[in-house]
């Protein structure tokens with residue numbers, strides 16, 4: 040006999056788990072399925088996990104509404120109130136500060152494992168939410184009026200609608216023939232945690248130059264020692280050479296690429312290289328199924344927006360489904376799910392286009408274009424209103440649509 044729910048979510052990553060908790064709070068019965076067992080081993084500070092995310096103020100508000108943010112230990116969260124961006128090939132420079140835009144902070148940084156761990160803990164405490172962890176989607180059947188899912192454990196689940204939050208290589212997207220527009224960014228991102236000699240000043244530092252796109256993201260200091268998480272995006276061959284360097288040489292290259300703003304002391308968590316691909320599903324929904332988060336779209340991490348876009352998908356989809364439930368509409372009906380797609384697609388496409396334009400603008404080393412780029416950055420740096428607009432967008436307080 041199949042167990043009945045209102046919604047089945049495949050994927051209990053950041054986006055799927057948050058959606059499940061928020062939907063259960065709206066009195067919907069939820070099944071949350073993930074092949075991961077849900078038990079995260081957290082590293083001990085200052086050996087911060089290499090994968091971290093910049094969380095916007097809108098995402099923080101959503102995580103608070105879900106009761107997740109309050110459970111995260113404060114010594115695992117770094118607040119940043121400044122951001123400095125410069126062109127390594129010229130003197131173009133822009134700084135953003137929370138103070139100048141009347142915001143309490145620009146955002147927060149935290150380790151993905153810490154956030155995932157807290158989301159699963161909160162999901163376990165949530166009424167109306169059943170977890171199927173360490174379990175995989177075996178087969179599924181979709182229709183306007185209801186969906187059926189079989190798991191590898193043998194469980195059969197029924198619901199009105201299925202949500203695909205199963206990440207960039209989404210089985211649900213691929214098996215249901217969703218077309219995508221995608222291309223390789225020609226970049227791999229090297230991520231690691233680094234100890235530096237000087238305080239980071241609660242500032243996110245980002246350099247665009249010959250050495251690639253490099254971000255130093257502040258992590259909490261421990262006993263007067265200072266740490267940053269790095270995201271260093273370079274062509275794949277360059278990433279392979281950087282990964283092959285011993286620690287001392289890697290630190291020297293890193294320091295050079297950061298224009299020696301900091302003395303790089305050591306790598307406290309092993310380096311990882313992640314290939315970067317832009318992907319966007321042409322549709323997010325089909326009868327009985329909605330894709331959210333990385334299952335629907337992935338972008339370059341240079342502005343730290345991927346998970347934040349996924350959280351915005353979750354917010355809108357929860358609103359659409361809760362309203363439809365109150366009206367007695369079938370949650371999997373195409374006309375219901377298209378409301379979610381209409382509300383989110385333009386914003387996600389605009390962000391993807393912005394990241395591509397940024398990446399191309401900073402990839403060129405043609406002298407005339409570099410000069411123009413630097414002039415543009417200087418103009419931007421002088422414009423408080425442009426900075427306010429960009430910060431409000433990055434914080435999720437405004438959208439393009």
Ligand SMILES: Cc1cc2nc3c(=O)[nH]c(=O)nc-3n(C[C@H](O)[C@H](O)[C@H](O)COP(=O)(O)OP(=O)(O)OC[C@H]3O[C@@H](n4cnc5c(N)ncnc54)[C@H](O)[C@@H]3O)c2cc1C
Nearest residue numbers: 050052053054074092093205206332333340343345346347
């Ligand atoms: C280097 C780098 C830096 C980044 N920095 C930032 C940042 O600073 N800020 C930001 O907002 N974003 C950032 N991002 C993007 C962000 O990491 C992703 O957008 C986000 O993790 C996507 O979450 P998700 O829940 O959609 O997918 P995922 O985290 O991939 O979760 C998918 C889940 O689905 C499960 N799953 C998959 N298939 C199945 C199946 N068949 N059955 C059961 N379970 C399944 C998986 O186990 C997994 O738990 C960065 C990305 C990269 C690569």
